Amino acid sequence: MLLNEAxxxxxxxxxxxxxVFAPVIGLLINAFFGKRLGETGVGLVASLAAGxxxxxxxxxxxxxxQHPEGAIVKLGEWIHIGQLALDWAFRVDTLSVTMMLVVSxxxxxxxxxxxxxxxxxxxxxxxxxRFPRFFxxxxxxxxxxxxxxSGDNYLMLFVxxxxxxxxxxxxxxxWYDMDTLGRPSWANSNAAKKAFITNRVGDFGFLIAGFLMFxxxxxxxxxxxxxxxxxxxxxxxxxxxxxxVFMLIGVAGKSAQIPLYVWLPDAMAGPTPVSALIHxxxxxxxxxxxxxxxxxxxxxxxxxxxxxxTVGAVTALFAATIAVGQYDIKKVLAxxxxxxxxxxxxxxxxxxxxxxxxHLVTHAFFKALLFLGAGSVILGLERGHHHAAHHxxxxxxxxxxxxxxxxxxxMRNMGGLRKTMPVTFWVYMVGTLALGGIFPFAGFxxxxxxxxxxxxxxxxxxxxxxxxxxxxxxxxxxxxxxVFFGKARHEAAEHAEESPLVITIPLIILAALSALGGxxxxxxxxxxxxxxxxxxxxxxxxxxxxSLAVAGVSTxxxxxxxxxxxxxxxxxPLEHGQADPLAKPLGxxxxxxxxKWFIDEAYQFLxxxxxxxxxxxxxxxxxxDFWHEWFHDSVLVQGFVGLARFxxxxxxxxxIDRVSYWLSDAIRASxxxxxxxxxxxxxxxxxxxxxxxxxxxxxLLLK
Amino acid sequence: MVxxxxxxxxxxxxxxxxxxxxxxxRNALVIFMSxxxxxxxxxxxxxAFTRVHETFSGQIFVFFVMAVAAAEVAVGLALIVTIYxxxxxxxxxQLSSLKG
Numbered sequence: 060m061l062l063n064e065a066x067x068x069x070x071x072x073x074x075x076x077x078x079v080f081a082p083v084i085g086l087l088i089n090a091f092f093g094k095r096l097g098e099t100g101v102g103l104v105a106s107l108a109a110g111x112x113x114x115x116x117x118x119x120x121x122x123x124x125q126h127p128e129g130a131i132v133k134l135g136e137w138i139h140i141g142q143l144a145l146d147w148a149f150r151v152d153t154l155s156v157t158m159m160l161v162v163s164x165x166x167x168x169x170x171x172x173x174x175x176x177x178x179x180x181x182x183x184x185x186x187x188x189r190f191p192r193f194f195x196x197x198x199x200x201x202x203x204x205x206x207x208x209s210g211d212n213y214l215m216l217f218v219x220x221x222x223x224x225x226x227x228x229x230x231x232x233x234w235y236d237m238d239t240l241g242r243p244s245w246a247n248s249n250a251a252k253k254a255f256i257t258n259r260v261g262d263f264g265f266l267i268a269g270f271l272m273f274x275x276x277x278x279x280x281x282x283x284x285x286x287x288x289x290x291x292x293x294x295x296x297x298x299x300x301x302x303x304v305f306m307l308i309g310v311a312g313k314s315a316q317i318p319l320y321v322w323l324p325d326a327m328a329g330p331t332p333v334s335a336l337i338h339x340x341x342x343x344x345x346x347x348x349x350x351x352x353x354x355x356x357x358x359x360x361x362x363x364x365x366x367x368x369t370v371g372a373v374t375a376l377f378a379a380t381i382a383v384g385q386y387d388i389k390k391v392l393a394x395x396x397x398x399x400x401x402x403x404x405x406x407x408x409x410x411x412x413x414x415x416x417x418h419l420v421t422h423a424f425f426k427a428l429l430f431l432g433a434g435s436v437i438l439g440l441e442r443g444h445h446h447a448a449h450h451x452x453x454x455x456x457x458x459x460x461x462x463x464x465x466x467x468x469x470m471r472n473m474g475g476l477r478k479t480m481p482v483t484f485w486v487y488m489v490g491t492l493a494l495g496g497i498f499p500f501a502g503f504x505x506x507x508x509x510x511x512x513x514x515x516x517x518x519x520x521x522x523x524x525x526x527x528x529x530x531x532x533x534x535x536x537x538x539x540x541x542v543f544f545g546k547a548r549h550e551a552a553e554h555a556e557e558s559p560l561v562i563t564i565p566l567i568i569l570a571a572l573s574a575l576g577g578x579x580x581x582x583x584x585x586x587x588x589x590x591x592x593x594x595x596x597x598x599x600x601x602x603x604x605x606s607l608a609v610a611g612v613s614t615x616x617x618x619x620x621x622x623x624x625x626x627x628x629x630x631x632p633l634e635h636g637q638a639d640p641l642a643k644p645l646g647x648x649x650x651x652x653x654x655k656w657f658i659d660e661a662y663q664f665l666x667x668x669x670x671x672x673x674x675x676x677x678x679x680x681x682x683x684d685f686w687h688e689w690f691h692d693s694v695l696v697q698g699f700v701g702l703a704r705f706x707x708x709x710x711x712x713x714x715i716d717r718v719s720y721w722l723s724d725a726i727r728a729s730x731x732x733x734x735x736x737x738x739x740x741x742x743x744x745x746x747x748x749x750x751x752x753x754x755x756x757x758x759l760l761l762k
Numbered sequence: 763m764v765x766x767x768x769x770x771x772x773x774x775x776x777x778x779x780x781x782x783x784x785x786x787x788r789n790a791l792v793i794f795m796s797x798x799x800x801x802x803x804x805x806x807x808x809x810a811f812t813r814v815h816e817t818f819s820g821q822i823f824v825f826f827v828m829a830v831a832a833a834e835v836a837v838g839l840a841l842i843v844t845i846y847x848x849x850x851x852x853x854x855x856q857l858s859s860l861k862g
Contacts, residue, residue: 739858745784 070122093191261312314346331434367408375401384652545632
């Protein structure tokens with residue numbers, strides 16, 4: 060696990076900075092020449108930049124196959140102050156390259172998809188000039204994410220961490236002046252702010268963990284920190300616990316865990332490629348990566364592992380319950396993402412780093428697929444809506460009103476899309492089966508590995524996660540029945556059209572990856588290729604033998620859940636305007652699920668309102684009344700006026716003016732006197748000369 | 763030989779006459795002549811002392827004084843002529859336009 064300071068010339072390791080440079084070049088080109096390049100040009104440049112990053116990542120993997128010890132490629136010195144020596148260095152090892160491949164690989168596919176998606180989206184939103192900006196932000200995200208996963212120290216990781224946060228903020232608020240339906244409103248920009256501010260709370264945790272690390276271990280560099288951590292754990296285990304808990308707060312922010320997950324569902328305000336890339340496949344897994352990267356710290360204390368695993372598991376179940384009660388196609392997937400991130404965090408928390416990373420990779424495939432599929436569905440519905448509106452021409456007043464509030468993301472407006480959008484339907488099915496954990500799709504293998512590890516070490520986590528897995532299959536079944544089966548519940552769904560190739564081809568590639576991705580780490584003796592790959596970074600890994608019981612139970616749960624969802628949603632397909640069939644049997648429980656357990660309202664009440672009250676108090680009472688009205692107006696202004704009056708009256712008028720007036724009066728008076736001497740009689744002047752000479756001579760003679 | 767005091771007394775009388783002329787006469791030309799008288803009184807004192815001290819410095823001073831007097835005459839007479847032309851008079855009591 061220790062890396063040699065390998066010669067960067069070995070293999071392709073020296074190329075690693077290009078994973079950051081390539082997207083930066085792409086974003087610069089698009090930022091400066093985007094308007095001139097045209098939409099295809101912009102998309103091509105951005106996709107090529109992401110593709111170049113993917114190519115470099117592949118080359119890193121090729122080199123790693125020969126030199127599995129990896130390399131640290133130093134680009135330059137960064138911070139050298141006293142004892143602290145931080146370099147801008149890229150760490151190439153199996154863990155970071157795994158992340159690079161996922162980020163750039165899935166990222167490239169999503170870039171290509173986004174060319175097609177945004178071309179239509181900017182037209183539905185009526186602002187095609189914004190097209191290049193989207194790809195600038197997207198490349199910015201890739202660059203920042205690459206810094207995050209390839210940094211050799213926690214500070215560099217933090218730079219990437221903040222960078223992806225910025226990109227996320229910019230992209231959630233991409234349509235900042237409207238809501239998700241395109242109506243003028245600040246809803247999207249509020250969602251962006253919510254994401255950014257919630258992440259600040261998490262970043263504060265990350266920063267505290269970093270400060271503790273620096274204070275007690277004296278470094279941010281991974282190897283130095285990991286070398287010092289065991290000694291610190293013996294002396295002050297509580298410091299290690301604090302460090303891990305604060306780091307977990309950072310993870311909870313970025314990876315949307317309880318209690319900071321609330322921003323992720325709102326982040327769906329961003330265009331769908333953003334939801335797929337940033338808020339499902341890559342950025343939100345940064346927290347999982349952080350824990351896996353910090354494995355030598357988290358592995359030191361059972362308590363830290365217990366806390367992290369429990370938070371992850373509870374999040375997985377909690378978010379899954381909310382997903383069951385959502386109607387928005389992207390909101391379901393958003394809560395599903397939170398839930399699946401819970402699986403990953405639980406896995407890396409338990410010390411099952413391979414299982415966690417494995418699920419991260421497969422999840423990136425099938426969740427990106429599902430989001431992009433959802434995006435295709437939404438576009439299809441918008442096309443259908445457009446089509447229907449065109450054909451009807453003048454509708455009745457009621458219909459016009461209906462059209463204005465048409466929500467292409469609402470699953471209650473869908474139904475029967477299986478026939479109108481066949482490609483999207485099939486790839487969506489693959490994604491659903493992968494997420495639901497059906498053999499032999501990718502999600503089955505990775506989820507099973509997590510459940511297996513949990514059953515061996517943390518039984519309570521196993522039970523919670525199993526329940527979450529059941530719900531996962533259920534809400535995905537519910538979604539598929541509602542969206543693709545039954546009858547169209549809206550004329551837009553009736554007239555929905557399939558998406559173009561630029562959208563469906565990335566979907567098909569992702570579907571293939573979702574179907575086959577599980578085979579990179581088959582849980583049988585002699586396989587475990589992904590585990591052995593990560594072993595070079597994470598140290599020797601114990602592979603528990605494949606358990607038919609665990610796999611069987613989870614498969615039965617998933618199948619049962621799908622059957623149950625069929626029973627509820629497909630045996631008697633939903634009619635237009637019909638209430639959810641779950642609403643009646645679950646009663647209040649469903650109200651809670653539908654309303655996200657009122658967590659947003661609770662946060663509003665607990666944090667936002669007191670904060671607003673505090674801000675209002677500070678603004679009105681402290682700033683305005685105290686500082687402005689009293690201190691500024693009364694103390695400063697009155698004091699100044701008083702001082703000025705004093706200076707003007709007694710000092711200026713009384714003293715200075717009087718002195719100068721007296722001086723001028725005196726000069727005038729003496730001049731008046733002297734004037735008389737100038738008589739104009741030359742002879743009197745001569746007389747005074749004579750007298751003067753006589754006086755001087757007299758003085759000289761008589762002295 | 764005539765004692766030097768006689769010359770000095772004559773010089774003082776001439777100087778006093780010149781000074782009185784300057785102070786009392788109103789005609790600019792006469793005043794001018796009185797000034798010449800005072801200069802020549804001083805010249806007389808210079809040459810008298812030259813004889814007493816048997817040096818030439820006094821005589822040299824006389825030449826200087828005569829040169830200055832000549833220059834003064836040239837400028838002064840020109841001024842007087844100009845004043846006469848403009849005012850038809852050389853009465854200095856009437857020349858009081860600079861009175862304070």
